[in-house]
Amino acid sequence: MGRAGIQLLFAGTIFSSAFLLFLVQPLIAKQILPWFGGSAAVWSVCMVFFQAVLLAGYAYSDWVARHLRMRAQAVLHVGLLVASLAFLPIVVGAQWKPTGAEDPAWRILGLLLATIGLPYFLLSTTGPLVQSWVARTPWGTQVYRYFSLSNLASLLSLLSYPVLIEPFSTLRQQAHGWSWGYGAFVLLCAGTTLYMARRWPAEVVPPQPAGQAAAPDHPPRPADYLLWLALPALASWLLLAVTNHITQNVAAVPFLWVLPLSLYLLTFVLCFESDRWYRRGVFLPLAAAMLLLCAFGLQHSIGADVRTALPLYVSGLFVLCMFLHGETARLRPGPRYLTRFYLMLSLGGALGGVMVGLVAPHVLAAYYELGFGLMLTALAAAAVLRRRLWLRVGCVALAACCTFFLLRQIASDNIGVRSLQRNFYGALQVYDTKRDPPSDSTRQLAHGSVKHGSQFLDPARRRELTTYYGRTSGIGRAIAAAPDGPRRVGLIGLGAGTLAVYGRGGDVYRFYEINPQVFALADREFSFLRDSAARIERVPGDARLAMEREPVQGFDVLAVDAFSGDSVPVHLLTVEAMDAYLRHMRPDGVIAFHITNRFLALAPVIDRVAGARGLHAVLVHDLAEQSDWLHRTDWVLVARDPRALAREPIRSGATPIATQPGQRPWTDDFNNLLGALK
Template sequence: MPVFAFTIFLSAFLLFLVQPIIAKQILPWFGGSPAVWNTCMVFFQMLLLAGYAYSDWSIRRLNPRAQAILHCVLLAASLAVLPIVADAAWKPGGDEDPVWRILALLGATIGLPYFLLSSTGPLIQACFARRYGGERVYRLFALSNFGSLLALLAFPFAIELLIDTRTQALTWSIAFVLFALLCAASVILAARPVAAIAARAEFAEPLAEGPAPGVAAYALWLALAALGTIMLLAVTNHITQNIASIPLLWLVPLTLYLLTFILCFEGRGWYRRWLFVIPFLALLPAMAWGLQANSGVLEIKKAVPLYCIGLFVACMFCHGELALAKPAPRYLTRFYLMISLGGALGGLFVGVAAPRIFSAYYELPLALVVGGLLATLLMFRQGTAGGAFADRVAAIAARIPGAVSPVALSRSVMVVLSLCATAATGWYVYLYQHEYLADTTLLMERNFFGMLRVQENGEGSERVRNLVHGVIMHGKQSFDPEYQRKPTTYYTEGSGVGRLFTAFSKEPLRAGVIGLGAGTLAVYGGKGDVVRFYEINPQVIEVARKEFTYLPDSAAKIETVLGDARLAMEREPAQQYDILAVDAFSSDAIPVHLITLQAMDAYLKHLKPGGVIAFHVTNRYLDLKPVVRLLADARGLKALNIADDGESRFGSSTDWVLVTRRPEIFTMEAFAGATEEIEIPAGLATWTDDFNNLFQVLK
């Protein structure tokens, strides 16, 4: 048994670990566009599903010996693609659609190993059932999720801190060789004649005890798995986009999701319907009410725990019901295939379909209502059955003449409660939608980069328009004639970038800006100047042009480049910028590939000898100033921070780090008394494409 258990644990650990390792390798090559992330997500989800389908097919169609031979051949073939280091020949050479190149790269680099890792869980569990039989086989599913959970936590808090990306890939490859040996041993052990005899005995018994699952069972497995995945992704989107833009906060929902699988499929079975269904029904309308948290209905310190607890209970319900509905061991591969398919469909719905069909994050409200309906259906069919206490009550009631069946009474009560909870949830969802369509919201759009809202408050000269992405302000404009053409928020005259533009105002200026927002920095452009914006989100460009007047009102020539800024700058000829403003680090999901040594080299290529790079490092949770200082030191540059308290009207507290080859620039009058040195904490290393970690710079 230990060889089966360790094989499953190691496969799950490596399966979860390989995704960030590969993603970090190719991100600098392809940029941060949604095509990159969505292509990676679709590749891994489809290959996971293919692995589960292969396991189901081989268990049902092949005898143990043929299955062992086939799997060992595949394992041997997978070793030929090691190590999983992406070949530089796959780097894109132009502006072509990256989707097919990414799919080919992933297939050549990790395709077969990932496919075999995906197939291991159900395949080895089936092998275990052949040799040992019994319900213990489902405990291995809990062990698999424990391996995934360990990998999830180990990567950001240990692995990423200790070794660079290339070493991670090499170490992973060595571990995969160990996995291949263990997996081969497992299937060979299961194919031995004594195991084959045991297989016939064990698999015959479940056929008598548990009939083949029907269409209703498949539909239930699919629905529960899909709902759990949708809840995970929808809650993660909500708390990171609408409540708190905190780095690594996404780890909490995913940890809870995996933990519920462990608890529900661990041998003792922690899930009891009567224990979790009531909290689940109570939390559905509570979470629907809390959807308005970003409007001030619920404080952040209460909203985040509410949704984390709600997600835990919802996933306990979904995965607990899956555990209760699991089939006899003979059908476990089909069971896991349906779980995988449900998870893939849920992931594709939230990650691919929802950004295309919704203008806001409506998948969470939808999931809450569907959860209530699914609970109602289960209560109608089964009530709160399942528990020693309920069995004892039923036995006592059976002896009382004329007594109403407690099972029937329980079912009726729970159906009514479920319907009431669903109705309340639907009502709060309606109020949530009404809140999003309030009078202050002029525009609301969503795509793969998130949701943009344009809000307007006040009237006449007090009218102010804001551009909001998630919970982060990305631009503000006053319609008071005195302030309409003046910079606001992070870009006022007292900010680091404002002082920089003031210092260069007496000569024709050529400026580059990474991150458009509302286009506020265009106000500094004068006649004869050129301001070139790099923006990855096409909706931001459209909104800046139509809803704000900074771009059309600017006296400078305005240019916009759509796409990932680093890729664009690596491909285009030197632009000879006097100023390059890098303004992309205000949220939790900062584009790390824009703040590495290789990125700095790309910026310097476009900078005049006397030019200045301005990094906007204002962030509530990350201290990026030392990171920029180390990048500057590595290239012999001078870096100073300029902090602004934002006390001016429409101003915001900001930090800008200015980097230049010529330190004498900081003696100019515009910087008098404003600059400060940057201290480097002990242990912080220079960020490169191969080595960087947000955990090191958390405040």
């Protein structure tokens, strides 16, 4: 085999492993989401598993490359590759479905380990291990270009899943397709391994390539290890912090998270492809400017206005990651220490993710991690530029400026704010808005840029309906059209508890809410629940899971109010979810879906799901012109009996739903959020 063929073999093995590694994460997580609920905790546990196994794979690669001869590596690795085929296809077994009595975190970790544990581990090992083999060849000094290639594969995998794979295949088809792809990877990787063991059983000294700076081959110093860890950790930190900021505080747009992640991966591709893309003289002043602008924006209106904030923070992330990854690439060691270098990079990326994803929600009351990340990045720049005193002093001064703006942000967030709380489900803010006359003053509940309820402060107006829940809205009409007598009403999503205003004596209003902090805020800061004449029942946790396990409730009306913003709980919009709702409905009951959304057209989705079960659906579009305190809303009302939708006042406000030809009903096995974009 010639040189070009050998390099193609290496490139194909590394590319396929990175592509499959990135692709399996949403695929496997979507399989289990309906079982464990659409909570952030499910995604967090999945990410902990993926990061832990990735680190284990990098540690394996480092140990094997340093302690085993090539032929011993081949025997071990090929044996593991063959054994991993026993895990195929990667379809989660029904025996892992939770019963409700066990700790879901441990069950998720167990099923992930049993379903994809060894394949994911081996995919994680491929990049660093194969690159350590490349270092044995005569062109080993070009080895870091393969790291660039692996990140390019990750980027392509990221973009291809929502665009090319998810819209056209079911989860089962995706799992089987991935499994076939993994089988091809096993053949390719085993072939590469055996070829290396035969052709280069011992290390050779590669010549210096033209046009590329040589990486030093001396043993790394402790300071090098620290920077290998810190710089990627800060890049990962900034990625997640910027994503949180633009999706929660700026614009709740579906798929907006793809943009920062794509730019993050692109900086890896550029910085490790060759030395031509990163120039310290260019990116250092750019990074300094972006640090100041981004920090300033956190406490100024430009940081919240989508027209300025989105380009500012997205471009800022790109520049800062170019600086952090570019400096990391400048510190790369010789091929002899390659696996240790990648292990530290992986550990740093995981550390940044843990700090923002797991630690910050517990210790920070709001999304302040971006401000901390900017400050730490300035200090990291001072550490990198340790040989130039004036630059170090400038970086420390820059860190001080970032700290000042962070403190200003924290102070401004607490002006007029009654409560600021955060957990895995996001940051909740309760604040008062004073108006003239004082009787128009309100108290509001917000989650980032999305408002979830409002109540008048004037005791005489506390029971007035506000925001999305007026009497001419879909839910208002559905409740008014319900049969006389005591009513049972189910509500998925509590917010401030506004819908409790509709409760009459003898009624039962049963609220399902996944975020425990929302219950506490609704009780402490708002009076809708305690002022209601109805009996209020509370069900904490994921609504679908609760409804699948609890006795039949016999609802006259069920309000499903959980689809605002960019985080749409898809598992509440599938045929299987509709089955769970129908189990609790009276024959003439009405299910009301709140679908007010600037970016997603969910009415045709619900219409298709309803049609799959022989149900009837109408759209109620309310302009809310009768009050300044009500918002325009869209509700879809679904019923078994068409006569339930012909009752007044539903009939006078209902319109048919314009269906989209060829749209498939969403199920747990198939759903396509991209296809629902307006």
